[in-house]
Amino acid sequence: MRTSNQNDSDPDQDVVFEVRDLEVTFGTNRGESRVVRNVDFDIYRNETLGMVGESGSGKSMTSSALMNAVVSPGETSGEVTYYPPDGGEPISVLDLDEEELRKFRWGEVAMVFQGAMSSFNPVKKVRGHFRETLEDHNRDVEAGLERAHQILGDLYLDPDRVLDSYPYELSGGMKQRALVALALILEPEVLVMDEPTAALDLLMQRSIVSLLKELKEEYDLTIIFITHDLPLLTKLADRLVVMYAFDIVEIGSTEEILYDAAHPYTRSLLNATPDLNAPIEEMQSISGAKPDPVTNIPGCSYRPRCPMADESCAEAEPPMADRGSGHRTACFYHDDVADEIPIPAMEAAEEGGESE
Amino acid sequence: MSVDNSILSVDDVSVHFTDSSGFLGLFGERQTVRAVDGISLDIGENDVVTLIGESGCGKSTLGKTIIGAQEPTHGSITYRGQDIWEAKNSRDPDIPFSEIRRSLQIIHQDPGSALNPNQRILTSLMLPLKKWNPNLGEEERRKRIYALLERVGLTPAEDFVERFPHQLSGGEKQRVVLVRSLLLNPDVILADEAISALDVSLRVEMMDLMLELQDLFNTSYVFISHDLSNARYIAEKSGGRIAVMYLGRIVEVGPIEQVIGDPQHPYTQALKWATPNLYEGDEDDDLPIRKIDIPDPTNRPSGCHFHPRCPKAREVCKTNDPGAFEDENGHAARCFRADDTHEYWDSPSIVDD
Ligand SMILES: Nc1ncnc2c1ncn2[C@@H]1O[C@H](COP(=O)(O)OP(=O)(O)OP(=O)(O)O)[C@@H](O)[C@H]1O
Ligand code: SF4
Ligand code: SF4
Ligand SMILES: [Mg+2]
Numbered sequence: 201m202r203t204s205n206q207n208d209s210d211p212d213q214d215v216v217f218e219v220r221d222l223e224v225t226f227g228t229n230r231g232e233s234r235v236v237r238n239v240d241f242d243i244y245r246n247e248t249l250g251m252v253g254e255s256g257s258g259k260s261m262t263s264s265a266l267m268n269a270v271v272s273p274g275e276t277s278g279e280v281t282y283y284p285p286d287g288g289e290p291i292s293v294l295d296l297d298e299e300e301l302r303k304f305r306w307g308e309v310a311m312v313f314q315g316a317m318s319s320f321n322p323v324k325k326v327r328g329h330f331r332e333t334l335e336d337h338n339r340d341v342e343a344g345l346e347r348a349h350q351i352l353g354d355l356y357l358d359p360d361r362v363l364d365s366y367p368y369e370l371s372g373g374m375k376q377r378a379l380v381a382l383a384l385i386l387e388p389e390v391l392v393m394d395e396p397t398a399a400l401d402l403l404m405q406r407s408i409v410s411l412l413k414e415l416k417e418e419y420d421l422t423i424i425f426i427t428h429d430l431p432l433l434t435k436l437a438d439r440l441v442v443m444y445a446f447d448i449v450e451i452g453s454t455e456e457i458l459y460d461a462a463h464p465y466t467r468s469l470l471n472a473t474p475d476l477n478a479p480i481e482e483m484q485s486i487s488g489a490k491p492d493p494v495t496n497i498p499g500c501s502y503r504p505r506c507p508m509a510d511e512s513c514a515e516a517e518p519p520m521a522d523r524g525s526g527h528r529t530a531c532f533y534h535d536d537v538a539d540e541i542p543i544p545a546m547e548a549a550e551e552g553g554e555s556e
Numbered sequence: 557m558s559v560d561n562s563i564l565s566v567d568d569v570s571v572h573f574t575d576s577s578g579f580l581g582l583f584g585e586r587q588t589v590r591a592v593d594g595i596s597l598d599i600g601e602n603d604v605v606t607l608i609g610e611s612g613c614g615k616s617t618l619g620k621t622i623i624g625a626q627e628p629t630h631g632s633i634t635y636r637g638q639d640i641w642e643a644k645n646s647r648d649p650d651i652p653f654s655e656i657r658r659s660l661q662i663i664h665q666d667p668g669s670a671l672n673p674n675q676r677i678l679t680s681l682m683l684p685l686k687k688w689n690p691n692l693g694e695e696e697r698r699k700r701i702y703a704l705l706e707r708v709g710l711t712p713a714e715d716f717v718e719r720f721p722h723q724l725s726g727g728e729k730q731r732v733v734l735v736r737s738l739l740l741n742p743d744v745i746l747a748d749e750a751i752s753a754l755d756v757s758l759r760v761e762m763m764d765l766m767l768e769l770q771d772l773f774n775t776s777y778v779f780i781s782h783d784l785s786n787a788r789y790i791a792e793k794s795g796g797r798i799a800v801m802y803l804g805r806i807v808e809v810g811p812i813e814q815v816i817g818d819p820q821h822p823y824t825q826a827l828k829w830a831t832p833n834l835y836e837g838d839e840d841d842d843l844p845i846r847k848i849d850i851p852d853p854t855n856r857p858s859g860c861h862f863h864p865r866c867p868k869a870r871e872v873c874k875t876n877d878p879g880a881f882e883d884e885n886g887h888a889a890r891c892f893r894a895d896d897t898h899e900y901w902d903s904p905s906i907v908d909d
Contacts, residue, residue: 254755254756254757255726255755356847356848356849371849371850372611373848373849374849401610401611401782402610402782402783402784402827402830402831403610403826403827403830403845403848404610404848405830406829406830406831406832407830407843407845407848410841410842410843413841428755428756429756430756430834431785431831431832431833431834432832434832434834435832435841458834458835468757469756469757470834472756472757472758472759472760473756473834474759474760474785474786474788474789475785475831475832475833475834476784476785476788476816476828476831476833477833477834477835477836478785478833478834480789480792480793483760483789484760484761485757485758485759485760485761485762485764486757486758487761489725490725545834545835546834546835548835549835549836550835
């Protein structure tokens with residue numbers, strides 16, 4: 201169990217989502233599967249928050265829980281509080297009824313789900329999808345379509361051509377951008393994107409990331425962006441959340457995570473990520489098996505794979521240690537991690553920078 | 557380009573698909589896609605060639621053509637001097653077609669679909685050995701399989717061979733598939749997005765493993781990826797080459813250090829921009845292409861096929877098709893800018909800012 205003092209939100213930040221003690225469980229024939237475990241974090245208004253972590257670590261489950269959209273028969277518990285802009289009444293998302301959720305989901309918080317390109321109805325033109333969404337939420341359809349034109353144009357699409365197309369007539373990259381436009385049609389405050397670019401080519405991925413930055417400024421968005429692609433994410437995100445074994449192990453500004461990561465998993469992940477500059481002799485995969493959501497590892501969940509683990513790591517769960525300015529990490533030895541697990545790519549870049 | 561001791565020679569190969577292969581236009585008119593368009597490439601002993609490009613650029617079709625799984629519409633592929641498709645169609649070739657196919661193996665992106673879900677790993681590995689190496693006894697076959705499984709870290713092998721594919725992780729499955737192709741002692745393995753489905757944290761390990769086994773087995777790799785940093789990793793670690801494809805052609809090819817360190821083609825430069833690095837200074841968010849979307853492959857642009865997207869395009873690029881300009885290091889690019897004396901430099905720009 202974690203201590204409670206770190207549960208207070210940073211008073212200097214305008215918080216849009218406050219998540220406390222979030223749990224998601226599924227009953228399975230092997231026992232209870234805990235796929236999100238005791239997760240606490242805040243999302244700040246108008247930030248881009250990136251989520252990384254290996255496949256199955258709980259990123260999609262955590263982000264679905266923000267909209268109380270975990271697939272059945274999953275059970276979500278804990279607190280998810282949404283603060284509307286301009287000091288409106290806070291909303292307890294997990295307590296909303298069906299009708300309230302329907303309004304909340306698209307109107308306040310819109311989501312582009314993992315693998316969502318198939319979510320267009322194949323026999324309906326793209327214009328029909330925009331129209332239907334506007335009608336369902338009792339919005340002015342003409343004004344909405346006007347807005348659709350503008351957003352599609354912002355995304356380097358020919359608005360009329362796209363609106364008059366059937367989904368199958370668009371390439372993957374066009375479809376994905378049309379989905380982003382559709383998510384923004386009701387002027388939501390928050391946009392959640394789960395692997396929105398994973399199925400796309402690198403040039404398309406990077407272009408969408410650049411365009412998202414512009415959209416965020418233009419429409420005052422808060423963005424939550426989930427991906428395996430850490431280098432790409434660092435070009436977009438203000439802060440990063442690192443998930444391991446169904447919980448957050450480190451959170452901080454992108455700068456801090458890159459240059460001062462204090463969790464062994466985060467540092468090993470940085471060393472395992474190939475990029476064009478990384479010294480190839482020094483790159484290393486993370487060995488060992490992924491954790492199983494049905495098993496509870498006593499103590500620190502990273503222990504079986506951690507090169508720094510000792511007996512005390514088996515005895516208790518490491519609390520989230522505060523390293524200042526919102527940088528927090530769950531490791532007993534967070535002060536020693538930088539010395540024990542160097543990051544050669546970072547050192548190479550720093551040396552290169554000095555000699556210039 | 558040519559290399560010493562070439563195992564495979566791809567000579568001016570094209571693969572065109574017409575409507576019978578399923579490429580119908582919006583109105584059902586006859587369409588031709590030039591998936592591969594006049595490509596030449598040599599693959600040597602212990603060589604590594606990585607192919608990179610956007611989806612639909614023809615990487616996989618070229619890969620399949622290289623290993624004799626796709627017949628080219630034009631041009632020829634020779635394996636140790638024997639034309640592959642002549643071997644298939646002639647009665648008495650110097651090297652039989654079956655022998656060529658055994659020597660050229662493929663590993664796909666999805667290791668799950670490559671393994672029969674109802675067969676234990678042992679069966680999946682025994683069958684190809686039995687087929688290609690009928691003289692080997694049961695015990696000998698089993699020994700070879702165990703040794704190789706242990707070699708790729710699937711220990712204890714006795715335990716792994718008894719499992720079914722669903723009892724393995726993605727990374728473990730991909731290793732089994734690698735073992736299965738290596739058991740046939742191939743000359744060339746085509747790895748088509750073979751590590752793309754693996755978690756980032758496992759990719760480096762899988763690429764290292766492939767290269768370690770290369771030393772042991774004398775295998776060459778053709779490594780297809782849409783990810784430039786993976787392609788760079790495996791090519792740089794093995795001293796290999798990279799070939800950048802765009803709309804059916806190789807637009808830039810050469811030793812990895814030169815292509816990545818000093819890209820000549822604006823398309824390669826755009827791919828490099830699209831591959832951000834963890835530790836680098838100010839990022840540049842201006843798109844280095846004028847259009848995000850790839851043109852319709854059935855209706856390729858005139859002149860240089862890249863001109864509608866190219867930020868450096870000039871009038872001459874609309875009408876003239878650049879050939880490959882090669883430097884003394886075997887670094888070649890299909891762009892007029894690689895030729896200092898080309899009329900391109902006097903041609904007016906068509907890019908309006
Ligand atoms: N419908 C489901 N029923 C039961 N368990 C599930 C279900 N969907 C996912 N899980 C499990 O929940 C855990 C977390 O999954 P989640 O989808 O959040 O992972 P992720 O981090 O998004 O992974 P990826 O990067 O592969 O998308 C995993 O162990 C997964 O197997
Ligand atoms: S608490 Fe112990 S096992 Fe966990 S990450 Fe830190 S050193 Fe490793
Ligand atoms: S030939 Fe012209 S259009 Fe083609 S890549 Fe070079 S500059 Fe661009
Ligand atoms: Mg996910």
